Amino acid sequence: MTASVPKIRPLGDTGTLLQWEETPSEQLLHYMIAVKKHLSEQLQCEVVHTYTELLLKKPSPTVTASEIKKLLETVEVETTVRRKLFTIPVCYGRGYGEDLEALALMKQLSVKEFIAMHTAPEYLIYFIGFLPGFLYLDGLHERLVTPRKATPRLKVTSGSVAIGGNHTGIYPQESPGGWHIIGRTPIDLFDVRRQEPSPFKAGDKIRFEAISITTFQKIKRQVENGIYNYNVKVF
Amino acid sequence: MSGAITILQPGIYTTVQDEGRRGYAHLGVPESGAIDKRAMRLGNQLMNNPEGSAVLEITLVGPTIRFESGTHFVLTGSQVTAFLDEVAIDVGETAFAKANQILSIKKIHPGIRTYLCIAGGLQTEKVLNSRSYYAPLTQATVVKNQQITLGKSNYGTSKFTKVRSQKAVTGLKIGVATIPVFRGPEYEALTTAQREELLNTIFSISKNWNRMAIQILEPLDNKLKAIRTSPVLPGTVQLTPSGTQIILCNDCQTTGGYPRILQVSKKGMQLLSQMGAGKSLKWELV
Numbered sequence: 300m301t302a303s304v305p306k307i308r309p310l311g312d313t314g315t316l317l318q319w320e321e322t323p324s325e326q327l328l329h330y331m332i333a334v335k336k337h338l339s340e341q342l343q344c345e346v347v348h349t350y351t352e353l354l355l356k357k358p359s360p361t362v363t364a365s366e367i368k369k370l371l372e373t374v375e376v377e378t379t380v381r382r383k384l385f386t387i388p389v390c391y392g393r394g395y396g397e398d399l400e401a402l403a404l405m406k407q408l409s410v411k412e413f414i415a416m417h418t419a420p421e422y423l424i425y426f427i428g429f430l431p432g433f434l435y436l437d438g439l440h441e442r443l444v445t446p447r448k449a450t451p452r453l454k455v456t457s458g459s460v461a462i463g464g465n466h467t468g469i470y471p472q473e474s475p476g477g478w479h480i481i482g483r484t485p486i487d488l489f490d491v492r493r494q495e496p497s498p499f500k501a502g503d504k505i506r507f508e509a510i511s512i513t514t515f516q517k518i519k520r521q522v523e524n525g526i527y528n529y530n531v532k533v534f
Numbered sequence: 535m536s537g538a539i540t541i542l543q544p545g546i547y548t549t550v551q552d553e554g555r556r557g558y559a560h561l562g563v564p565e566s567g568a569i570d571k572r573a574m575r576l577g578n579q580l581m582n583n584p585e586g587s588a589v590l591e592i593t594l595v596g597p598t599i600r601f602e603s604g605t606h607f608v609l610t611g612s613q614v615t616a617f618l619d620e621v622a623i624d625v626g627e628t629a630f631a632k633a634n635q636i637l638s639i640k641k642i643h644p645g646i647r648t649y650l651c652i653a654g655g656l657q658t659e660k661v662l663n664s665r666s667y668y669a670p671l672t673q674a675t676v677v678k679n680q681q682i683t684l685g686k687s688n689y690g691t692s693k694f695t696k697v698r699s700q701k702a703v704t705g706l707k708i709g710v711a712t713i714p715v716f717r718g719p720e721y722e723a724l725t726t727a728q729r730e731e732l733l734n735t736i737f738s739i740s741k742n743w744n745r746m747a748i749q750i751l752e753p754l755d756n757k758l759k760a761i762r763t764s765p766v767l768p769g770t771v772q773l774t775p776s777g778t779q780i781i782l783c784n785d786c787q788t789t790g791g792y793p794r795i796l797q798v799s800k801k802g803m804q805l806l807s808q809m810g811a812g813k814s815l816k817w818e819l820v
Contacts, residue, residue: 311716311797354765428789
């Protein structure tokens with residue numbers, strides 16, 4: 300796929316922004332990932348991307364818009380990239396997801412139907428931002444879209460799985476949060492002791508799998524003892 | 535044997551900082567690092583420390599520290615009242631503390647941040663290639679009875695120790711500070727009236743300021759909606775739906791959903807590094 304030529308503009312004296320006008324899509328994401336790789340190698344600078352923007356962070360060589368445009372001509376989207384599908388175990392409700400029942404009631408769904416709708420999709424990881432290891436996921440079922448809570452909670456437990464607006468996500472650390480909490484995963488999303496603190500990459504996918512409290516506790520122990528292995532399929 | 539210091543009292547908000555975390559923004563990890571970079575760098579030069587050595591960033595009211603070994607040190611950044619045992623210590627004055635001497639750092643004034651730079655640098659644990667504190671990757675602040683190991687001192691082995699000490703004080707403008715800014719990505723979305731208000735108003739810093747962000751007290755009249763989550767940097771000025779301007783600082787998140795109306799220049803961020811609640815500022819487009 301060839302995306303349109305982005306608008307290139309400085310972000311003050313600390314960065315350069317590339318902005319695409321397209322609607323976010325998996326194709327655009329794959330192209331942006333390829334651009335990110337190419338530019339970070341060619342310009343030796345840190346690159347951050349979101350839905351339709353890519354930021355080159357200084358310190359980097361002083362590079363002009365026309366030089367960037369020239370570099371964009373040599374971007375190649377690899378069609379053979381092996382992406383990963385992670386299965387994330389989640390214990391829904393039962394004291395781990397305090398908003399689940401109220402939310403199901405609001406959507407006129409049984410708790411079982413609600414969980415089925417949340418575990419059905421393969422969610423696309425667009426990028427990591429907000430907090431260390433927080434995944435921006437796409438693919439939430441329309442019926443589950445819910446505005447954020449009017450008053451955020453001061454403390455959301457790490458591993459909480461939540462819905463806010465048309466997003467679903469997992470809190471990688473304990474933090475304040477305004478999303479509706481529907482469950483919790485026992486796995487660690489971000490661990491600085493690992494070579495790669497986050498195993499997830501933009502372009503990978505995840506799906507949620509409902510587990511019992513017993514399984515939750517079993518996996519939690521494996522995580523604590525450093526013997527948990529992610530359930531990953533390459534596609 | 536390497537030296538050490540012990541924190542007897544932590545002060546209001548004292549953290550270990552260095553040049554910050556580079557290369558992890560794509561994982562959502564903030565830059566962190568010293569806010570008054572100039573003060574930290576000068577302090578390290580005065581101590582002849584390797585570039586990027588870790589120092590203590592002290593906010594508003596400082597800690598009480600015991601030196602466990604004979605050590606050179608210097609205070610940089612804002613002026614501050616400080617004593618080594620009973621002897622007053624000035625900012626920019628290189629001093630030598632003997633083992634068991636106690637450094638009491640009191641009230642910081644007129645700025646908000648002072649840096650304690652010690653010969654050899656602080657050797658706290660590196661997390662993702664930096665010693666800068668940022669919870670939850672590291673502890674949030676130094677704590678009572680914490681002992682911090684020091685690196686090997688190079689003090690007195692180079693000409694760099696002759697940096698003029700007056701420079702170690704970060705000045706603070708009296709009255710309204712003019713902060714150089716660039717137009718942000720969503721600046722064009724502002725109405726003409728909003729732009730005029732933005733560039734002609736004297737704003738002041740609210741009580742809500744920290745290492746993550748500085749909030750401006752006076753709201754702008756605002757009808758701009760949230761944007762699709764996009765990259766942000768320290769220095770990005772966001773405009774919330776209620777019209778509050780938020781100037782992002784070193785510990786800010788890597789992406790955000792509020793319109794980015796301005797981007798403060800590096801020079802502007804240096805000026806803001808010592809400005810606390812009630813200080814006045816005016817934006818000036820570069």
